[in-house]
Amino acid sequence: MGIKHRLAAIDRKIQLKGNIAQHEQTDAWSNRDLIPLPPSRRTWGWFNYFGFWAISSLNIANWQTPSSFLTMGLSVRQAMLIIVVGRIIIALFSALIAWCGLEWHIGFTVQNRYSWGMRASYFPLLQRILLNFxxxxxxxxxxxxxxxxxxxxxxxxFARIPNTFGPNMPTTTYEFVGFVIFWFLSTPFLWLRPEKFKLPFQIVCIWCGVGMLSWMIWGLAVAGGVGPLWNTGQQLPEGSKFSASWLIMAGINQTVGGLAAGITNGSDFSRYAKARRSYVIGTITSCVITGTLVCLVGLVTAASCQKIYGEVYWNPPDLLMVMMDSGNGSSKARAGVFFLSAGFAFTAMFENICGNTIAGGIDLAGLFPRYIDIRRGAIITFVAAWVVQPWQLINRATTFIAVLSSFSVFLAPIMGIMACDYYLLRKRKVRLSHLYRTHDSIYFFWHGVNWRAIPAWMCGVAPTLGGLIVTVRMDPDPPRALIQLYYMAFLIGFFISAVVFYVLNFAFPPKDAMDQYDEFDVYGTFTAKEARRVGVVPIEDERLGSEENVIVNGEETKL
Structure with missing residues (x-):
């Protein structure tokens, strides 16, 4: 057998397989994880979405959120106002962007094809993949x-383990061993498909939720109340360029921007909903209520522990080490700290798997549908942690992490295009069959590129990019206007891109690309009720295996 035949055999072996009868064809645009999800695979109820948003709240970052606002000079009340308003905005935008997944059961990867064009859809996809890594x-x-x-x-x-790394390695053996163990313990979750996430959500919510409340109650009981931190008033730095109102605006932008990546690909998970109300109820109750409560619990705990230890500890690992005297404390103290730290670790583990690794798998599947599905993509994303070398980023380049947190400068314009296109231009109509082919697709536009999306995205990024640059460079005296625009980056980027995209489509309307949808349920995507809602004729079960051909929007399609 020649080399050419061997390579062809290997290629056939590694290509993904799908059940053609279930429309799981594998080609350049489609595989089992990219097709519109049929009812049998939509298993998420309201509690799944409650858990999905809970794991983004029950974590170290959210626990520490009030500290960043207090260090700006804002009061406790102002910090909590930022958190409440920010969480409401996150819930509203999440529902707005994810609605396409609820109605047409397609994810972010496919959703961008009708806005950017089949080939240009790789542009927003690559941004998401970079962030996921x-x-x-x-x-x-x-x-x-x-x-x-x-x-x-x-x-x-273990806390006194000698550091075997040299001075050029920006970490210690103590930290690196923890990273290695966490990475290996997380690996089995890569084989868990999103349809089966209910049990981990339940464990995470109960364990970490009970742990946080117990920690707060313990702190209040031992301290006999909260410390001075709880009564922090407004203490703006002398000579501050910005009033409290502008700092509150900056805090809201920071809160929303921190979850911008998760909002952008919301349809990747909303498509798994049993019903639209499941997503709405689970998202609003958990994103707003749980997210706010975790910040409040973190604030109260930090304030009470300030009274106990005489210092404010915002970082849970630091406070946990103090509570057990770096391992030298009593067995009871160590047992309590183990319960708390394990709960935080398990939450971080599953938040990472769900929000970054699985999402990365879906995005990578969009790049190489023939060879990568969610599971393979998740493994690639997870292995990439060793290539990225997070110890270099965390310990050496704090400004780089600030850039990641501010990535809403680039993501908000993408969301603006998505929302404008779906609601205003297409009036919530999508022709699913044309999202999975190049030949004669109305979404191919000009050589696979909808040129209107490019200037719309650039116009959304341009006003706030300067503020991001001077913030990252830590310029001592940046232009006030640039900073003010940057403090509103999410809203500015979203609405400017939406308006420009609408104007360009109005001035240069694409040919035959709007208001179209398949008359028949080509992929077996909808229940009878859903089909009536979107105006599609459902395929009856007895006709699924027949050889009858029908005309679907002018094209012959086999049912």
Missing amino acids: IWNAVQCWNGGRLIAVCITCIWPS
């Missing part, structure tokens, strides 16, 4: 710190 690595490193605390609870001498 980096945030997965950073989350693994943060989770490793919690694992290191857990190990110290069991073997106190």
Whole structure:
């Protein structure tokens, strides 16, 4: 057998297989994880979405959120106002962007094809993939710190382990061992498909939720109340260029921007909903209520522990080590700290798997549908943590992490295009069959590119990019106007891109690309009720295996 035949045999072996009878064809645009999800695979109820948003709240980053606003000079009340308003905005925009997934059961990867064009859709996809790679690595490193605390609870001498790394390595053996163990413990979750996430959501919510409340109650009981931190008033730095109102606006932008990546690909998970109300109820109750409560609990706990230890500890791993005296405390103290740190670690683990690794798998599947599905893409994303080397990012380049948190400068314009196109231009009509082919697709536009999306995105990025640059460079005296625009980056980017995209489509309307949809349920996507709602004729079960051909929007389609 020649080399050419061997390579062809290997290619056939590694290509994904799908059940053609279930429309799971594998080609350049489609595989089992990219097709519109049929009812049998839509298993998420309201609690799944409650858990999905809970794991983005029950974590170290959200626990520490009030600290960043207090260090700006804002009061406790102003910090909590930012959190409440920010969480409401997150819930509203999440529902707005994810609605396409609820109605047509397609994800972010496919959703962008009708806005950007089949080939240009890779542009927003690559941005998401980059973020998934980096945030997965950073989350693994943060989770490793919690694992290191857990190990110290069991073997106190671990906290005193000698550092075997040289001076050029920006980490210690203590931290690196925690990272390695966290990475390996997370690996089995890569084989869990999104349809089966209910049990981990339940465990995470109960364990970490009970742990946080217990921690707060313990702190209040031991301290006999809260410390001075709870009564922090407005303390703007003398000579501050910005009033409290502008700082509140900056805080809201920071809160929303921190979850911009998750909002952008909301349809990747909303498409798994049993019903639209499941997504709405679960998202609003958890995103707003749980997210706010975790910040409040973190604030109260930090304030009470300030009274106990005489210092404010915002970082949970640091506070946990103090509580057990770096492993030298009593067995009861170590047991309590183990329960808390393990709960945080498990939450970080599943948040990372769901929000970064699985999402990265879906995005990578969009790049190489023939060879990559969610599972393979998730493995690639997870292995990339070693290439990214998060210890270099965390310990050396804090400004780089600030850039990641401010990525809404680039993502908000993408969301603006998505919302404008779906609601205003297409009036919530999508022709599913044309999202999975190049030949004669109305979404191919000009050589696979909808040129209107490019200037719309650039116009949304341009006003706030300067503010991002001077903030990252830490310029001592940046132009006030640039900073003010940057403080409103999410809203500015979203609405400017939406308006420009609408104007360009009005002035240069694409040919035969709007208001079209398949008359028949070509992929077996909808229940009878859903089909009536979107105006599609459902395929009856007895006709699925027949050889009858029908005309679907002028084209012959086999049912």
